[in-house]
Amino acid sequence: MGKDQILAQIYVDDIIFGSTSEExxxxxxxxxxxxxxxxxxxxxxxxxxxxxxxxxRGILIHQGKYVDDVLEKFKFTDAKPAETPMAERPLLTEDAEGSPVDQRLYRSMIGSLMYLTASRLDIMFVVCNYARYQANPKNSHLTAVKRIFRYLKGRTRFGLWYLRDSNFDLFAFSDSNFGGTDKDKKSTSAGCFVFVKRAREVMDLKFIPTHSQAGYLAPPPEKHKKIYTSFIKGLNSCRIVHAL
Incomplete structure (x- = not known):
């Protein structure tokens, strides 16, 4: 209608809509x-x-209540918070000689975390990484997944912050890891697209400094775990996406 626009999204019997015009x-x-x-x-x-x-100022989308619910469900309400969702060492493998754990529990924890990645990009990589071991989870895998919950314990209200009336620039990153897969030595590649507000410069793959101090997750090959954890620490210190 003229220069105004309206957007509507329908999911079963729920509808959300917005427009540039109140009328x-x-x-x-x-x-x-x-x-x-x-x-x-x-x-x-x-x-x-x-x-x-x-x-x-803008719109904040988060899943704070959901985080509280899953922490209570898996009994992490009194857990000691972790600084990052994953450890740099040791590298997680299939652990063929490790002690098996309850497969249903492991899958339930991964499933709960998968739904949370809708607004928590800071755990996207690590959750997808650990999801690969659902068929035969071992104690080492369960311990690693528990660390994600301890990380969430200290940051329950992180989310996505969209500034009002701001120009956004689109950046694309890609990387590859030749022969780096532990199991079969296959090569892997990855890409990422990110919107940031008027980025002044691109430093490296772990962080993009902007006026809003927005961050970017590094690509998933194993060799970038150190970069990934460094970014998480930087993100936490900036505290850029708390719920208000």
């Missing part, structure tokens, strides 16, 4: 109520487990 949003609401039996819940604060906080 257009109200018109959309009137049309939907007229054609379908539904009610408006007002400004979105919760959608499919994602908590949303909006103010004059």
């Amino acid at each position: 257009l949003s109200k018109e959309f609401e009137r049309v939907m109520k007229k054609k379908f039996e539904m009610c408006a819940l007002g400004e979105m604060t919760l959608f499919l487990g994602l908590q949303v906080k909006q103010d004059s």
Whole structure:
């Protein structure tokens, strides 16, 4: 409608929508109520487990309540927080000689963490890495996964912060690790796209300094674990995405 736009997302019987025009949003609401039996819940604060906080500065999306729930479910409410979600050493392998653990418990923990990656990019790499051992988890794998929960214990309200009326630049990164896979020595490659606010310069693969101090996760090959953990420490010190 002119220069204004409206965006709507439908999931089963839930609808979220937004527009550059308040009048257009109200018109959309009137049309939907007229054609379908539904009610408006007002400004979105919760959608499919994602908590949303909006103010004059921008929009914050996080899963703080979900983090609290999974910490309670797996009995980590009183755990000692960890500085990073994974250790630099030793490298995690299939551990063929290790002691097996409850497969259902391991899968349940990984599944809970997978859902959390919708807003927690700081654990995306490590969760996907440990998900590879669900078929035959060992005690070493379970210990590593527990560290992720201890990391979350100290940072329950991290999320995604979208500034209002800001220009964003798109950066793309790629890397490869030749013959670095422990099991079969296969080569792996990875890529990442990230939006940052007016980046002044690109330092290296672990961090992008910006006005908002936004960070970027390093690619997943094993050789970058040190870079990954260094970035997490830097991210935590900046405290850039707390819920308000």
